[in-house]
Amino acid sequence: MPLEHTVEDTLTRFVHDLRHRGVRISTAEVLDALSALQQVPVLQKEAFRAALKATLIKDMNALQAFQNAFAVHFATPEEHLAREVKAAEAEAARAQMIQQAEEELTFQGETLGLSAQEKEFYAGLQEHQRQRIREFLQKTSEGKNVDAGFMPMVESLVRGHLEYWRRKLENNGREPDGEGEGGMSGTDGGIRDELKILYTDMKNINERDLPRVARIIRKLARRLATRMSRRYRHSPRMARVDLRRTIRQNITKGGTLFYLKYKARRRIKPRLILFCDVSGSMSKYTNFVLQFTYGLARGIRQIESFVFGEELERVTAYFRPGKQFSEVAGDVVTNSRVWGEGTNMGRALACLRERYGKMLNDKAVVLVVSDGKTVAPEQALVELEQLRRMVKKVIWLNTLPRKEWDRYRAIRLFRQQVAMVECNTINNLEQVLRRHFLG
Amino acid sequence: MLIGMEELRQGMEAHGYICDDEIVVTVYLALRLQKPLLVSGAPGVGKTEIAKVLSKVLDTELIRLQCYEGLDENKALYEWNYQRQLLKIQMARDVDVSQLERDIFSREYLLERPLLKAIQAERPPVLLIDEIDKTDEEFEAFLFEVLSDFQVSIPELGTLVARQIPVVVLTSNGERELSDGLKRRCIFLHIDYPSREKEVRIIRTRVPEAGERLARQIAAAVAFIRANLDLNKQPAIAETLDWARALAVLNADRMSPDLIQKTINLVLKDKEDLDTLAREVGAEGLFQAVRQVEG
Known part of the structure; x- marks a missing residue:
């Protein structure tokens, strides 16, 4: 039987995509997922999703990737259509942005030879940032003794401008654009916030998130303070019989093991x-x-x-x-x-x-x-x-x-x-x- | 454990556990695939309760292993009854040594701890391994060996294989990351705080004396606190139910700023959190927020 379009094939593609998105999934888990799908009504989307999530996702960090991949691989025809329409709209908007950038980024009437990404980045800047670049181009175009031969230099300067803004935005902690697929439910938002804080450069953490940061650090500190040693030490708690001490203690009793001595793992206090x-x-x-x-x-x-x-x-x-x-x-x-x-x-x-x-x-x-x-x-x-x-x-x-x-x-x-x-x-x-x- | 998904849902609800599709499907899969169920989530969202309810639904024994830092095999699996062994040695000084050794290392002198008890049970029990994240990595490694094969080796007795595979529920508050090995062997379920509607249903089921209106107001107040206040410890379902019980005992059929003021310490159990509430909204503000939700 050809493998294409079977449940196994679809699942394999889905898992491959998840791995590509950085989710660690073992073969044993794929087999579990396959077994799970045989146990739930596959036509009920929520049950189907829950089965895959329960067997493949063992870490809440991977939840977003799962939601996104699931939305792509297991969309209904209506969802597929909506996605295609959305993608077409996004493409049209992008083309319009590039066209706008081409119209604005000109030197002596000629469009600058910038890449599509550079034009797109320019179009995504705020109005006052674009205004500065436009003013620079205008002044340069109208400069004395400036001719078309200056074009490469002007292009290079505009690239420098764009790079400056790109770095500045990065340093100010601008978030990368989302993947635009799926999306988290309301309850998952809290988890996402928590994860975002974990991975945000601390210089960009805002005041609002500070209490949460404090709690995470306190939790870490508590674990540090109560860390157990691998070694066992004499302890009044009845954790494990300490044979050496027991024998030593009972020498005076003629070797009869009358009193038991115990040992337990001690806490390390750094x-x-x-x-x-x-x-x-x-x-x-x-x-x-x-x-x-x-x-x-x-x-x-x-x-x-x-x-x-x-x-x-x-x-x-x-x-x-x-x-x-x-x-x-x-x-x-x-x-x-x-x-x-x-x-x-x-x-x-x-x-x-x-x-x-x-x-x-x-x-x-x-x-x-x-x-x-x-x-x-x-x-x-x-x-x-x-x-x-x-x-x-x-x-x-x-x-x-x-x-x-x-x-x-x-x-x-x-x-x-x-x-x-x-x-x-x-x-x-x-x-x-x-x-x-x-x- | 042959039980249908719908039967499981009804059974859980009949025992007061209101759950959505995701919880039912995941628990059902753990039963059908005979895999341990690893439940994570904030304290008080109903992780441990799943195991308790499951034991009632399946009408079987609940064996609980409460984890803590420093827990080792002796406390989790088995231990020899040293005192009894010593007594036996004292009493039988003239007996043949090899015979004596065989005697004192027999089942009679073995103290079964939760894991061994679960493996040796006649009828598959529900084994609850609570707060697994509190143990250290060594114990976790030992545990997933037991959970993979459902057998343990006792040097003096040989290998003891499970008579029946127990239903294993592990819970974690996320204090530390669990090993990949353990997670791989489990079916995973994360429980978040419930939606307002679900919380109303939970209150109505668990504290019926609270009444519909009060239940709605409590759920709205708790949802508001979770969404708008940055607290050290968000109120979980356990706190919501305590609050509902307290208000019911006070014969309240609706909330008032005064009642909120007097009972809010059942919901927020941290001085800093109480200060935050007082500073940010106060009892009056919380009451107004609840009324706004009520429309």
């Missing part, structure tokens, strides 16, 4: 030292640094917090439990002397070593939160090396995207000494804590 850069270059991450410190301080008792710019400042006292976040943030920023100034990491590290040397022992883990932009990186490097030798571990959470690290000599130097990880989203943070503390 000793953390937070060393956060709050200089001018990190100002966009102020909220992140504060939330991070506040969340960890509420979950972990043995924590020391320092902020630094050109000098070091101990801020542990501000973050004592029992205060609201807004109160803490207000106090720290108002009273701190180092907030928003330049960065001298070497001096701050030297101060940490000289004044708080007792804290730097082989049980302490130092978390550095910084973008690595500092004056006198050589001094910082020497201090960092010393610090690394004094404590159990130094982990550097760098808010700068990894792809930009190679551009900075200081970062290249620091990476030789400490484990540096990119950390500008909550998801990054969770990965780091999982790998270094919870793994």
Whole structure:
């Protein structure tokens, strides 16, 4: 029997599409889905969808991809038609945008030789942004001694303009356009919001989402604080019989095992030292640094917090439990002397070593939160090396995207000494804590 | 477990569990395919309740394994009764050693914990493994071995194979990501907060004394809180039902700002959340929002 248009064929195509969209699906799960489809009335779309979702989607991150792929593969003829009409309308709108861009982007009456994507991007800009480019073109066209030979240069300048706006929009956290298929139901919206926060650069998180960020960080901190050790220690809880101690205890009873001794897994209480850069270059991450410190301080008792710019400042006292976040943030920023100034990491590290040397022992883990932009990186490097030798571990959470690290000599130097990880989203943070503390 | 989808829906509703198509289909598939059902969602949305209701619908025993950090095989699977073994050793000093060893490592000295109990049950029970995300990854790995083969090896006794495959329901609050291995072996269900209409039905079913009007007002108030306030802990169905019961006990047939003020701590159980409500809308504002929904 030819495979085409069978349930197996349709399912295989659907799964292939889901995998293409980044959803991990094993062959065993495909077989489960096939078995599931034999158990539900396939003509009832909701039951059919529920069967596929239950067997193929095990992670809420993949829900959007599932909804989109399902809408494409299992649409009714009416939905197909509506989709085609919508696609045709979108194509017409796109053509119109390109045409409008061609009409507006002219130099001495000639249309600029830009790509379709560039024209489309131009048409998608706001009116005042387009106006600036048009004014530039007009002035250049009318310039003295400017002839058609300037065309390539003008094209290049307009491309530069467009690239500038593209970067600016990216930095301001403009969301990429949606796929325009399917769509989430009302109840799924909450999950999507939560996921969006996980993957948003913390400098772009708005005030409204901050409480949610705080909760996620607090949850992580709680897990850190209650992490179990793999080792068993003597415990009054009746967890597991400790044979060695039991025998030792009962030697006086002539070897008769009269009293049992137990052992249980003990909790690991990490000793953390937070060393956060709050200089001018990190100002966009102020909220992140504060939330991070506040969340960890509420979950972990043995924590020391320092902020630094050109000098070091101990801020542990501000973050004592029992205060609201807004109160803490207000106090720290108002009273701190180092907030928003330049960065001298070497001096701050030297101060940490000289004044708080007792804290730097082989049980302490130092978390550095910084973008690595500092004056006198050589001094910082020497201090960092010393610090690394004094404590159990130094982990550097760098808010700068990894792809930009190679551009900075200081970062290249620091990476030789400490484990540096990119950390500008909550998801990054969770990965780091999982790998270094919870793994 | 031969039960039809409609029969399952009716059975769940008869035992007070109001569910939509997705829940029924997913639970039904888990039963038919004999796969563990992994239920995720915020605390209080009715994850654990699924297992309890299932045991009633299927008229079988519910065996519960409550997970916590540090849970190990001894507490989940089996443990030897050390005290009893020691007593036996003390009492039988002159008995042949190999015979004694055989005796003290027999079933008589074995303490069955929930997993072994479920595997050894005569009739397939519902095995509820609650809050699996609280355990560590080692235990999870051990668990999915048990759940794949439904057999366990006890060195002194050999391999014990399940007499009947139990209906397994695992719940997770999403505290941590579960391993791919475990998820792959399960049928997955995510339960979100219910829609307002569904919540009214739940209140009417579980707290009939609350009355239609009060039920609608409670559901509207809770829906408003969930949608408009950013809270540390959103009120779940459990809190909604507590609120409905409390208002019913106070003989209320409708809401009022005063009643909201006096009973809101049944819905919001966090000082910060109570402050947020007071700051953002207050009891009067919440009451007005409910009236607006009522039209």
